[in-house]
Amino acid sequence: MKYSEYSVVVIGSGAAGLYAALKTAQQIKLPEGVLLISKSSLGISNSRYAQGGIVGVVHQNPDDNIDLHIKDTLKAGAGLSNYKITEEISSASDAVINDLITNGVEFDRDENGNLTFTLEAAHSMRRILHSGGDATGKGITEGLIRAVKSNSAIHTLEKAMAVELLISSDKECKGVIIYNKQTEEHEIVYSSAVVIATGGTGQVYKYTTNPSGATGDGIALAYEAGAVIEDMEFIQFHPTALALSPDSQNRFLISEAVRGEGAKLINAKGEQFMSKYNDKLELAPRDVVTRAIFSEMAEEKSNNVYLDASLIGEEKILKRFPTITKKCMECGIDITKSPIPVAPAAHYTMGGIKAKVNGTTSIKGLYAIGEAACTELHGANRLASNSLLECVVCAYQLADYLSFTNLDTPKTIDEGIKKMIDVYSRSITGEEYDTTSLKSNLKNIMWENVGIIRTEDSLLKAQKEVEKQQKDFKRRRKCLNQREYEYRNMLTVASLIIKSALERKESRGAHCRSDYKQTNEIAKHSELSRDVQGVTIC
Ligand SMILES: Cc1cc2nc3c(=O)[nH]c(=O)nc-3n(C[C@H](O)[C@H](O)[C@H](O)COP(=O)(O)OP(=O)(O)OC[C@H]3O[C@@H](n4cnc5c(N)ncnc54)[C@H](O)[C@@H]3O)c2cc1C
Structure with missing residues (x-):
């Protein structure tokens, strides 16, 4: 089998993987370089589709502070968000967001060039940075891809899928087996730092906002390798995915920011109903709004409720939500005039591979960041726009951690690993399932x-x-x-x-x-x- 060696291997090219590869290459002199592998084309990921924004407790927003952000996060997390982790991530956000800007990521600004902040559910103030109106994920991933491509220490391998982690007899991760879709061959990559940044699991559910690649690969691989997996029962169902018909399963998201700007939920009778469920109305935490919609749908035996965005006003809708307006228009809905059919869909995996903010896991040499990881920031319910922040802060801290770690590629391959490799060098029989x-x-x-x-x-x-x-x-x-x-x-x-x-x-x-x-x-x-x-x- 073909093999290669790298100082660091990053699996996944969403916000977490791209930024981890970039920061590692920028911060550390790596003899064997960084390999960034992605089963998709570069950047095709949940991150790419993020709309609303990214939390930024930044010096450019003097009204905000870390304590307020921690309070909001802990409240949404329903007792399971870890105070110290939240503090660590929130405190790092100013440096990390400004580093993203230095690396070419552009966030929306007002006519005077100042960053603009929006509001989302369960945030006590406007602290969400956005890009391209409602195309924040695109803005972040495209900015990072440009930076990654111009860094010669990073090698990228697209359409290659990590399929098994190489774990030595003494339980250290020494690399990964990949399936190269282009050659249809399996290959070995040796490394003493394997970073899982493979995103979430939305695709295990019928209705989801996640693109087709969100199949939980990294979590499955880490589990099979013996890593500790945490809080997997906590799956966030986003309240408002575009529900055109019961057959539309991969659902386009109608961002929380639309409710943040004043849109109201109405049932099939045209009645606003959130006051029956929570005094924060449309801006109650996601789980509350999701269950309220679910209950209205059950009561009315309908496939959806509606989100009336016309209340925001045409000018603001067009400026703030160009992507959503365009997508709905393609489906025959003019959101400046007509309500949008919406229903809940699986959206975010709060649990994952148990990891610290610097990505370290229960297995030496194996790191996990982004949605695939569980740092205990989100607890039982993620606060909107905290996930992109977690992706970039953890990627940043991981690079810092690796700069103090021995990244020599493994010199000897033990019997355990040889046996694992053997499985992949043999051909398999039988029809495709x-x-x-x-x-x-x-x-x-x-x-x-x-x-x-x-x-x-x-x-x-x-x-x-x-x-x-x-x-x-x-x-x-x-x-x-x-x-x-x-x-x-x-x-x-x-x-x-x-x-x-x-x-x-x-x-x-x-x-x-x-x-x-x-x-x-x-x-x-x-x-x-x-x-x-x-x-x-x-
Ligand atoms: C529609 C939508 C809107 C959202 N809006 C927001 C928002 O406004 N703000 C916010 O904070 N969060 C938002 N989220 C959540 C947020 O986007 C994700 O949690 C975050 O982007 C996850 O980033 P990641 O880098 O961990 O994973 P992803 O961005 O999902 O990237 C995973 C990468 O890993 C690759 N991969 C997966 N398995 C393998 C494998 N076996 N081998 C090789 N490569 C593999 C994939 O191809 C992909 O490149 C949104 C999510 C969705 C779906």
């Missing part, structure tokens, strides 16, 4: 049974069905192609979500159980690891 229908079945199971409202019965039903699908799919290691690998990984993360959701016998943040409606007095995290049977609540 029909992953389209298998995935669709899995996504339905998850949406129906492990979605916005859960019960013991629904979770057990899902568990049984996912276990059956896992048993029927014979390829646990080497697969035929990317589709099969993604399906394999989706099964793994689905089973992790179900196990953790079964174990959490309470309702907290985004995890809502109709059979355990109470929130327990003491907030605890859940942890899973291959090496330990069952879920640990700690």
Whole structure:
């Protein structure tokens, strides 16, 4: 098998991966350089589609401060956001956002050249920076791609998928096996710093705002490698995804910022309903708005409610939300005049690979940042626009950490790794699985049974069905192609979500159980690891 060696390997080219590759290459003299691999084309990711913005507690906004941001984050996190982590990330935001600007990322400014800040749900003040009106993710990823491409220490490999981590007998990560879609070959990359920045798991659900690549690969790989995985039951369902028909499954997001600027939710009768559910109305935390919409839909037996953005005023809509206006217009909806059909959809994975802000995980040499990681910033419910901030702060701190770490490439390959590699050098037999229908079945199971409202019965039903699908799919290691690998990984993360959701016998943040409606007095995290049977609540 073809092999290569790099000082650092970054897997994933969203905001977290791009910035980690850039900062590592800028901050450290790396003898073997950085390899940035992505199963997509560079930058195609959840990050690319982020609309609303990124939290910036920055010196350019003197009315804001870290304490206020921490307070808002902890409140949304429903008892599981970690104070120290939140403080660490919030405190770093000024330096990191300004470093992004130095590296060519452009945020929207007023006519005097000052940065402009918008408001989003559950924020006590305007602190969200945005780019291109409602195309913040595009602005950030395109700026970072330009910087990455002009840095000669970074090698990029597109359309290449990480499929297994190389773990030595003494439990250190020494590299990764990749499937190169262009050559249809497997390759080995040796490195003593492997960074997972592969994003979230939205695709395990029928309705999602996430693009097709969000199949939880990094979390599945890390779990199989023995890493500790945390809080997987906390999946954020965004309240307002464009719901044109029950058949439209990959749903376009209608950003929270639209409600931040004054849009109102109405039901099929044309009545505003949020006052029945929360005194913060449309700006209540996401989980609250999602459940309110879900309840209205159930009551009316409808597939959606509506978001009336016309209240914002035509001029402001066109200036602030050009992407949303254009997308809705393409679907025949003029949002300056007509309400937008919306419904909840799986949006964000709060849990993931347990990691510190500098990316270190329970496995030496393995790092995790961005949505694939769980730093305990988001707790049980992520505060809007905190995820892009977490991506870039963790990438920045990771580069700093690696600058004090020995990054010599592994000199010897032990027996354990040789055995792993052997699996990939052998050819496999058998027809390709029909992953389209298998995935669709899995996504339905998850949406129906492990979605916005859960019960013991629904979770057990899902568990049984996912276990059956896992048993029927014979390829646990080497697969035929990317589709099969993604399906394999989706099964793994689905089973992790179900196990953790079964174990959490309470309702907290985004995890809502109709059979355990109470929130327990003491907030605890859940942890899973291959090496330990069952879920640990700690
Ligand atoms: C529609 C939408 C709007 C959003 N709006 C906002 C917002 O306004 N503000 C905010 O803070 N957050 C927002 N979010 C959330 C935020 O965008 C994500 O949490 C964040 O961008 C995740 O970044 P990431 O770099 O961790 O992962 P991603 O951006 O998802 O990048 C993952 C990368 O990993 C690659 N990859 C995956 N698996 C593999 C593999 N096995 N091998 C190789 N490569 C792999 C993918 O191709 C991709 O390049 C939004 C999310 C969505 C979906």
